[in-house]
Amino acid sequence: MRRPDWLVGQLPPAMLQEDFFRRFVEMFQAQADTLMAHADDLEHLADPGLAPPELLPWLASWIGLESVDGAGPPAMQREVLRTAARTLAWRGTPAGLLAMLELFSGAPAVLEDGGGVWREGESPADTAWVVMRVASTGNLTERAFADLVADEVPAHVRAELWVDDRLVWPRQSAPTTAPLSVPQPPTET
Template sequence: MKQPLKQVNFYKRALVQGCVQGFKADDALSLHLENPAGGAWFAAFDTQDEESTYNRLVVDGDFSGVKLEILAAVAPADSALGVEKITTFLESDAAPTEKMAMLMTLAHVREVNRPDILLHDLVGRWIFLCVAVVPQDGGNAVLRGVHLEFPRYSFTQYFPEIYQQDDFFRRYIAIFQSLYLDLEHRVEEIPLMLDYTCAPDEQVEALAAWLGIDTAGGIFGPEQMRILIKESALYQGGKGTRSALEGVVELACGVRPRIVEYFQWGKLPMSAARRRLYENLYGTDSNTFCVILDLTNRDTPLPVNQAQLENLIRAYSPLGAQHKLVFLRPCSYTDNHCYLEVNSCLSTPEKAAVDGVTLGGYFTVG
């Protein structure tokens, strides 16, 4: 069904761009009540239609232990107060109660503790919205967004004319109309929910699971999972290959690994002592490989711990293969060899007393 409804959504940037008092925006651009005395959000919208009607207003959020007050007021373009004067006053530092009192001089609908209200009685080009919250008994509130529908639309138009004149019947049918239209809206959004580029963060992991993509026990964030889905031919189709393993380790750690396999050094001529050294470092046969991460120029720790990284490497390794994981750090003790031409320092110079102190497990006298 195609309903003649226009929709305006005040979410995220549109939400925080309104006049906000007593709320603070978080990283997701939702508004959290910050002032213990209460908070309010105001916004204005121009429909460009002097005879515009309105259908419904829905406030999306969590309001526990608070008094929620919703106010919607309309004004024609030639309002006695003046639209410019109203919007300027709403954007000022005046108290929310003063702003609400001014809006209530206009034609308005006001409801308390009802986040879903009908606006069928309002007519006017400009609509001014207010969501006010007053805490009670230590309550808290989160305002995620506001949804406005216009023009007025009712399922009673499909009934005989005698029912269309009954205000109680119109409000009664509006309950089922809201349920139906909300469900229809969710159905229309399904294609967006299946698009990994714009799906909500909580939906991306479900999409990855539907596509059979290994999320490595939840170590990947939403943006990393979007990359896994986009490059599934590499990360999933190439699972068990060197390129896939290098890519997934870099995605998890932010560091491109160096992978050394047996064939790269096993046929090289070398002394028995050096061969034993290489076998201890890289493995003894073709079923073993070594993953080396150079952390010598990194100031922050890896975003994953060693156990998670080991599991990730194991998940992307060929069946039956064994691996070694080596971290290059500024203070690695390498004895008589180095890794990949990166010389690690044997110790960090420190001052010591003549009676001897322990540095790195060794006694040093200075």
């Protein structure tokens, strides 16, 4: 913590007694106080919880997050940024998809995928699929929610997104293969 007279206090004692020198240095101290205050805040600018709302889209751009564009409420933008930064290493995995679904829907989500560990020779033919279920899309439209999900699902994975009991992605008009279903575990014989 700096003293209020940090710059003036550095004058030699003889100059401190002269009113002219004291007032002259106080002008520079007033300007320097502004610069020092900005320097003191620098370490907090990269913190999503403390950064000014205007900087949130810029911070999001550091991790390639386009959904933080300054349009939503700052509290939601901060939460999206924190969650995305925390789960970036898990992007495209079931854990990362689940975190993203729950963040944007605002409620628990269910995720079923074809991944797993099987004994040699017992793996199913198709493991590259995921079925995601949410009760609602939170503050987003179904289209915007589906677009976010589409950005998170790996390109080689077939996916379905269900909101309540409606299939919203892939859209019904898109050509699809047979509906995805959860494979049953192999039976012991």
